[in-house]
Amino acid sequence: MKFLLLVIIFTTLNAHAADEKTVLSSSDATVHASITEIEAFSKKKLTKKDLPELKKNLSTLLKLDDLDPSREAVIILSESYNKNKALYDKALKSIENNKNKSQLKEIKNLLKSHYSKGNG
Amino acid sequence: MRSTPDFGRRDRNKVGVITKGTKFNVLRSIPMSGGAEALQIHVTGLSGNAHLQVSETYWVYKSKKSDFIKVDNRPRETQAGSTDLPCDGCGEVQSSSANQRDIGEVTTTIIRQENQPDENAEDTYAPRTPGNLDQQIRNYSNSSKVETTINFALRRKRARSVGRCYRYVKDALAAGKLIPSWYSGVAARTGKEALKRYGFINLLDTEPYKSDIKKPSQAPKGAVLVYSSGVPCKGTRIPDCGHIEIKTGRAGSNAYVSDYSYPTGINETPRAVRFGSRYRLIGVMIKPM
Numbered sequence: 001m002k003f004l005l006l007v008i009i010f011t012t013l014n015a016h017a018a019d020e021k022t023v024l025s026s027s028d029a030t031v032h033a034s035i036t037e038i039e040a041f042s043k044k045k046l047t048k049k050d051l052p053e054l055k056k057n058l059s060t061l062l063k064l065d066d067l068d069p070s071r072e073a074v075i076i077l078s079e080s081y082n083k084n085k086a087l088y089d090k091a092l093k094s095i096e097n098n099k100n101k102s103q104l105k106e107i108k109n110l111l112k113s114h115y116s117k118g119n120g
Numbered sequence: 121m122r123s124t125p126d127f128g129r130r131d132r133n134k135v136g137v138i139t140k141g142t143k144f145n146v147l148r149s150i151p152m153s154g155g156a157e158a159l160q161i162h163v164t165g166l167s168g169n170a171h172l173q174v175s176e177t178y179w180v181y182k183s184k185k186s187d188f189i190k191v192d193n194r195p196r197e198t199q200a201g202s203t204d205l206p207c208d209g210c211g212e213v214q215s216s217s218a219n220q221r222d223i224g225e226v227t228t229t230i231i232r233q234e235n236q237p238d239e240n241a242e243d244t245y246a247p248r249t250p251g252n253l254d255q256q257i258r259n260y261s262n263s264s265k266v267e268t269t270i271n272f273a274l275r276r277k278r279a280r281s282v283g284r285c286y287r288y289v290k291d292a293l294a295a296g297k298l299i300p301s302w303y304s305g306v307a308a309r310t311g312k313e314a315l316k317r318y319g320f321i322n323l324l325d326t327e328p329y330k331s332d333i334k335k336p337s338q339a340p341k342g343a344v345l346v347y348s349s350g351v352p353c354k355g356t357r358i359p360d361c362g363h364i365e366i367k368t369g370r371a372g373s374n375a376y377v378s379d380y381s382y383p384t385g386i387n388e389t390p391r392a393v394r395f396g397s398r399y400r401l402i403g404v405m406i407k408p409m
Contacts, residue, residue, distance in 0.1 A: 028391040068391075069280040069380045072398075075351055075361075078283075082355065110283040116355035118306030119363075120286040 031067045034060050038073045042080045046087055054091045061107055062100055074107055078114035122179040123300070124318055125150055125158040133300075135178060142166055147177060148252075148408070155184030253326070256408035257340050261369070263409055266342035269296030270368045273377045285378035286311060289344060289364050292377075298407055307353055309362025312346040312403035320344070323404040336376065336385025339404045341369030345376070345385060346403030363399055 041057055044050065057077070064073050081088045088111065096104050123133045138144075143165030150158040159180045260266060273292035286308040293299045299318045305311065312322060323329035323343070332338060336345050346364050353361040363386055365378040374381045382389070387397035 028394055031391055032395045065280060069382060070363075070386055071281045071283070075281075075283065075349075079352060079354065106280075106282060110281070114283045114351075114361065115353055118286070118353040118356045118358060118361055119283050119308050120290070120304070120306040120310075 027067055031064060034064055035068075035073050035076070039076050042077050044080075046080070046084045048087070051087065051091060054087060055095055058088075058091055058107075059095055062095075062103060065103060065107075071107075071110060074110050075114050078111050081111035082115045122181075125160070125179045126317060127158070127179075127181045138178075138180060152181075157182045253408060257323075257406055259409040260406050261341040263342075265296045265298050267296075269293055269298055270342065270366060270370075270377070272296060273366055274368065274370075274374055274381065277377050277381045278379055281378070281380045283379070286364050288379040289366055292366065293344070306356045307358040307361045308364035309346060309348055309360050309402070310358070311344065311362075311364050312405065315344060315403075315405045318407070320405040320407045323406060324402065329404070333404050334401075336367060336388050336401060339367050340406060341367060342406065343367045344403070344405040345401060346405060347386060347399040348402050349400075350398050362402075 038057055038060065041053065046054065061071075061073055061077070065071070089108075092104055092108055121134065121136045121138050123135050126133055142163065144161040144163045147160045147162050149160075152158055159182055160177055161180055162177050269292045272295040273288065276288060276291070286305060289308075289311070290299070290302050290305070294302045298320075299315070303314065305314050316322070323333060323339070339345060344364065344366055347362050348360050349362050351361055352359045363378070365376045365386065367385070368374055368377055368381075373383050375383050376385050384390075385401070386392070387399040387401060389397075392399070
């Protein structure tokens with residue numbers, strides 16, 4: 001009986017650990033997939049038709065902020081921002097609200113400065 | 121006499137003049153063009169108006185033709201051993217008259233200590249070969265300057281990167297007096313060469329460290345880690361901006377710091393380990409002490 005109880009406890013702990021690993025792995029996978037998508041987008045020549053996709057990617061940057069403090073995706077988009085400032089500013093304005101205003105301001109500053117001024 | 125190994129006319133690092141009778145030990149020699157050498161010396165005794173300080177280190181230019189310094193015929197490496205063993209010249213080099221010479225003659229003394237890898241260390245960095253540089257790395261990691269640098273960096277860090285990793289690292293190094301003052305430089309990747317002007321060396325340029333250190337977790341505490349990233353900051357005409365951070369040696373989320381902190385180096389995050397990283401470690405910078 002004791003042995004059976006130990007087996008049950010051991011199995012439950014293992015299952016819990018596996019669940020945790022799955023959760024961590026899935027957020028890594030999410031971040032990786034998002035950054036890959038953003039990197040592909042950053043190489044596109046943008047027109048007004050790309051505005052919806054641009055808004056979607058900028059919203060993704062906000063979600064990634066909690067998962068990736070290095071802001072790798074923002075840095076990747078910096079060159080694209082500097083080549084399409086008007087379109088980016090329009091997209092940023094359209095997704096802005098009271099909750100994300102200061103966060104978007106930081107992201108915009110980083111988009112603006114990394115390509116043109118570096119990180120020194 | 122200079123504070124850094126820069127001997128140009130316009131370099132503002134002159135600190136004094138070495139005069140006859142000044143006693144010093146040569147810590148290391150950096151080859152320069154034309155057969156010249158930059159000698160880092162540790163002053164042990166003054167003579168005349170040298171305007172120098174005992175127990176400080178300075179840089180001296182020795183041209184190929186110059187006779188003002190003659191290296192004697194003693195072997196460059198003394199016997200190995202700890203300071204507990206009877207060792208001729210070990211540990212008390214400065215007080216031993218046999219090891220002090222006038223300016224016309226130089227004794228190069230390298231103190232060797234046996235290095236045992238610390239098996240309990242959390243980091244995997246463990247010096248493989250005994251030598252002066254291993255001790256100098258340890259001195260650097262344990263120095264108050266590095267501690268001040270790290271404390272300053274951790275006080276100023278932000279929750280997330282603001283794209284100023286290089287600036288924040290430079291500010292921290294200046295606060296810890298590891299560089300004389302803040303210097304300009306727009307791309308983190310250029311820190312690999314820029315820091316050499318202030319006495320830093322890149323461990324990835326020297327064996328056995330080049331073979332031993334493949335990732336940030338293997339670097340010593342206090343090391344300034346420089347990465348290439350492949351992401352341009354072309355507005356500054358630099359095709360690869362890179363990244364830079366300091367290894368703090370602390371546990372948890374403050375283990376690596378620049379303008380933000382993280383538990384791992386930027387190319388050792390769980391995501392990077394699983395999916396690969398655009399960041400490549402190209403510099404492990406320390407200042408030998």
